[in-house]
Amino acid sequence: MAARVVTVDRNQKASVLPILEGFGVTLKIFFDSLFRRRTSTIEFPEQKRNVSSRYRGIHVLTEREDGTPKCVACYMCATACPAECIYIEAGERPEKTIEKYPTRFEIDLLRCVYCGFCVDACPEEAIIMSRENDLVGTTRAELIIDRDRLMARSKLVEHGPGYRPADHDVRRPVRIAALERLKAEHGIVPGMPKKPAR
Amino acid sequence: MPKCTIDGKEIEVPTGTTVIRAAEELGVRIPRFCWHPDLTVDGNCRMCQVEVEKVPKLQIACNTQVTEGMVVHTRSPRAAEAQRTTLEFLLVNHPIDCPVCDQAGECYLQDQYMGHGLYGSKVELEDKVRKRKVVDLGPIMLDAERCVLCSRCLRFEREVTGTNLLEFVNRGDHTQISTFENGPITHEYAGNLADVCPVGALLSHDFRFKMRVWFLKEHESVCPGCSTGCNVSVDERDGEVQRLRPRRNVDVNKSWMCDPGRALYKQIGVTGRVSGARVRGAASWEGVSVAAALDRVASALKEKGAASVFLASPQGTNEDVFAFKALAQAVGGKLDFRVGDPQKKVGERIDHVLQRADRNPNTQGCLDQGVGRDGVDAILAACRAGAVEALVLQGPEILRVPEAVDAIAKVPFVAVMATHEGPELDRATVVLPAALWAEAEGTFTNFQRRVQRLKAAVPAPGDAQPRWELAAGVLVRLAQPLGAATAREVFALVAKATPDYASLDYRAIGSQGQALPSAEAAAPAQEARA
Numbered sequence: 001m002a003a004r005v006v007t008v009d010r011n012q013k014a015s016v017l018p019i020l021e022g023f024g025v026t027l028k029i030f031f032d033s034l035f036r037r038r039t040s041t042i043e044f045p046e047q048k049r050n051v052s053s054r055y056r057g058i059h060v061l062t063e064r065e066d067g068t069p070k071c072v073a074c075y076m077c078a079t080a081c082p083a084e085c086i087y088i089e090a091g092e093r094p095e096k097t098i099e100k101y102p103t104r105f106e107i108d109l110l111r112c113v114y115c116g117f118c119v120d121a122c123p124e125e126a127i128i129m130s131r132e133n134d135l136v137g138t139t140r141a142e143l144i145i146d147r148d149r150l151m152a153r154s155k156l157v158e159h160g161p162g163y164r165p166a167d168h169d170v171r172r173p174v175r176i177a178a179l180e181r182l183k184a185e186h187g188i189v190p191g192m193p194k195k196p197a198r
Numbered sequence: 199m200p201k202c203t204i205d206g207k208e209i210e211v212p213t214g215t216t217v218i219r220a221a222e223e224l225g226v227r228i229p230r231f232c233w234h235p236d237l238t239v240d241g242n243c244r245m246c247q248v249e250v251e252k253v254p255k256l257q258i259a260c261n262t263q264v265t266e267g268m269v270v271h272t273r274s275p276r277a278a279e280a281q282r283t284t285l286e287f288l289l290v291n292h293p294i295d296c297p298v299c300d301q302a303g304e305c306y307l308q309d310q311y312m313g314h315g316l317y318g319s320k321v322e323l324e325d326k327v328r329k330r331k332v333v334d335l336g337p338i339m340l341d342a343e344r345c346v347l348c349s350r351c352l353r354f355e356r357e358v359t360g361t362n363l364l365e366f367v368n369r370g371d372h373t374q375i376s377t378f379e380n381g382p383i384t385h386e387y388a389g390n391l392a393d394v395c396p397v398g399a400l401l402s403h404d405f406r407f408k409m410r411v412w413f414l415k416e417h418e419s420v421c422p423g424c425s426t427g428c429n430v431s432v433d434e435r436d437g438e439v440q441r442l443r444p445r446r447n448v449d450v451n452k453s454w455m456c457d458p459g460r461a462l463y464k465q466i467g468v469t470g471r472v473s474g475a476r477v478r479g480a481a482s483w484e485g486v487s488v489a490a491a492l493d494r495v496a497s498a499l500k501e502k503g504a505a506s507v508f509l510a511s512p513q514g515t516n517e518d519v520f521a522f523k524a525l526a527q528a529v530g531g532k533l534d535f536r537v538g539d540p541q542k543k544v545g546e547r548i549d550h551v552l553q554r555a556d557r558n559p560n561t562q563g564c565l566d567q568g569v570g571r572d573g574v575d576a577i578l579a580a581c582r583a584g585a586v587e588a589l590v591l592q593g594p595e596i597l598r599v600p601e602a603v604d605a606i607a608k609v610p611f612v613a614v615m616a617t618h619e620g621p622e623l624d625r626a627t628v629v630l631p632a633a634l635w636a637e638a639e640g641t642f643t644n645f646q647r648r649v650q651r652l653k654a655a656v657p658a659p660g661d662a663q664p665r666w667e668l669a670a671g672v673l674v675r676l677a678q679p680l681g682a683a684t685a686r687e688v689f690a691l692v693a694k695a696t697p698d699y700a701s702l703d704y705r706a707i708g709s710q711g712q713a714l715p716s717a718e719a720a721a722p723a724q725e726a727r728a
Contacts, residue, residue: 074297075410090407096332100298100407123297186316 055162056114057132061150070126073102077118085111105147116163128164202268217259229310231396232348233260236452243348247280248272285315291327293343301398303411327371336382342374345399351391359385389460409440417655418709420642422559422635423459425544427644432655439463472616472631473660488661495613496675499529502588506531510569511593512558514665515640517688521666522592528678532572535564537595545645563643581605597622615665632665633658639685650711
């Protein structure tokens with residue numbers, strides 16, 4: 001909700017009038033919320049605020065069409081993670097084309113600082129963030145979420161996807177910086193060169 | 199002794215030295231794939247092209263000998279352009295599957311792409327030549343797509359093991375390496391194939407998907423598997439050893455080590471380790487603190503005096519052996535270490551590459567310190583005769599010998615320093631937890647009489663302590679302290695007390711070890727194959 005900007009002249013002489021004006025504002029809001037239901041608060045948790053589609057909430061592991069994780073257990077996210085909250089164990093995938101996948105993938109949400117570097121580092125778009133932000137648990141252990149809970153898509157449906165590499169590089173400061181350095185220092189723009197038109 | 203200039207730095211090298219070796223000595227790293235310091239020159243990858251002044255064409259540094267007054271530029275525009283183009287050529291059919299490749303982080307392709315390549319690819323992924331992936335060759339996994347055909351593995355097979363298991367098959371850009379009918383690698387040096395492979399084509403099956411290499415910290419050490427004493431680096435993450443790798447030492451193991459040695463990291467983990475002291479109670483074992491167990495050993499030794507026997511272990515470091523010998527001398531009992539006669543096998547080969555029949559790393563150190571004194575047979579005979587009242591063992595070796603069981607059963611007090619649990623420990627009265635080779639500082643003396651240092655890589659489990667500390671603890675309780683608080687100080691005592699060791703300094707031993715004068719001329723550990 002946008003705030004109204006008020007300019008106050010500090011040099012005016014003190015008087016009763018501004019105080020009454022202030023009371024007037026208070027009364028107006030009081031009656032507005034009492035009779036016209038125009039409140040600035042929401043009924044959390046039944047109601048939730050709309051957050052940005054770039055919101056960095058609880059992580060989601062995306063999956064392939066067959067329901068297996070997209071993740072290939074390359075440990076890039078664990079390497080980039082400044083909080084060291086990602087634990088991965090890799091295993092052999094039955095199909096030989098992909099070879100590797102995570103048999104364990106755990107994020108300690110209590111250690112996580114929600115910086116989104118894991119999303120930036122991921123070469124496969126396998127880890128993205130959702131807009132889910134209410135983190136509740138009665139034990140520490142249940143806030144270390146494992147692969148199956150990370151892959152639960154229902155969270156995405158309910159809260160919507162958050163920070164993710166959808167609109168190429170616009171939101172990926174780490175990658176942009178690396179690419180800019182590559183271009184400035186070596187004159188290289190990675191990727192396939194454009195094929196000449198025939 | 200020709201003198202040359204490489205990238206503005208001058209160096210004088212022996213006649214016949216190649217440019218790449220001279221550059222290595224100067225600390226100039228020339229990019230390479232096929233050149234390996236311990237294999238013959240093949241010159242097939244063309245990655246090491248450098249510009250030599252007054253020579254019209256670029257030369258490959260690995261096969262160009264240094265001549266007087268040669269001026270070499272390794273990073274001149276012409277050389278850099280050639281290196282970059284060569285790399286692009288090598289990478290034409292590379293699958294770029296770094297995320298799933300275990301070589302990532304120690305891959306020559308990655309390093310050299312960042313150092314010398316940095317171009318955009320001109321080949322679409324779909325246009326690349328597909329080859330075999332995930333081929334199981336026993337201890338090695340082959341991925342032919344990642345191969346740059348440098349032939350290092352072929353040369354290793356030919357020159358080091360002499361097995362010739364790998365060969366190139368097919369032609370042109372369909373060339374790939376293969377074993378005959380995809381049979382497994384059968385010799386005991388397969389792990390080296392993964393090490394010599396500069397890319398991810400040959401990878402260790404054991405290390406597969408276990409850990410990304412950039413998480414690992416390496417610690418210099420020495421393999422405890424046999425009397426050869428191969429230099430290794432212990433790669434560890436968060437106190438857990440993930441793998442052993444050979445560390446280059448031209449005088450001992452070159453760049454190689456055997457697979458049984460490589461597997462020794464598995465003994466370091468905490469399962470099955472002795473992590474606390476225990477003494478035999480009325481009915482069963484009672485766990486006690488190490489201090490209480492040492493009290494028990496000290497009081498027993500004080501009581502029995504010269505009726506005690508000490509058996510050192512060739513698995514222990516020189517420091518362990520020295521402290522143990524000091525303990526034996528303080529109490530005044532019999533002393534030996536030659537369980538199973540390792541001294542007879544110390545130089546004996548069991549293959550033509552590295553392995554030796556004596557499976558102890560420090561038999562020579564025990565011999566040098568004169569621990570082999572009274573004879574194991576005589577000691578066992580004394581045990582059988584009931585003349586021995588206390589037996590202190592530096593390792594459980596004798597407890598595993600079937601012929602010795604009856605003799606040891608006659609001894610009322612048996613203290614043993616052990617690293618691993620086992621049924622043989624039930625024959626002891628006191629068990630002291632000992633640290634393993636990767637958990638303690640110290641030195642081993644190998645069969646050539648080369649004194650080599652090992653550094654502690656990971657913490658010992660529970661209360662386990664280096665064996666010399668356990669012996670020193672008993673000595674303190676006997677009011678005859680050793681007078682040394684660290685492995686370095688113990689080594690100073692070793693150097694003082696042992697003939698030939700006087701010239702050695704713990705820190706000066708360094709990463710490559712120091713050779714002592716040997717009775718037989720120091721034989722190279724690896725037989726040169728014609």
